[in-house]
Amino acid sequence: MTVYVVAQLKFSDRAAYDRYQARFMDVFGRYSGTLLAADEHPQVLEGQSDREKVVLMSFPDESACQEWAQSPEYLKISEDRHAGAETVTLLVKGLGHRT
16 A cells, blocks of 8 residues: 655755755655655644655655665765754555554
8 A cells, every 4th residue: 555755844954955855756766656746845734844845755655665765776875865954754655554
């Protein structure tokens, strides 16, 4: 069943994050995910958020997501993401998953 990754970012070093972003699609494209949204100006509808960017991705299943997230290529470019942004990343199971 489909899983989604929601990443909420607050920038701390834009140059480092931009290096990550410049290499992201090349790495992401090697895996079975789909980039659904990337918004640097998300609108807060309820509550409070200090996040400056939200990214939404989907994968066919949790295994495919973990293959991407734990790949040596992604871990390497993620060094710049860690240096450039404080990130909250959520794995959300799509409807149809049994808990």
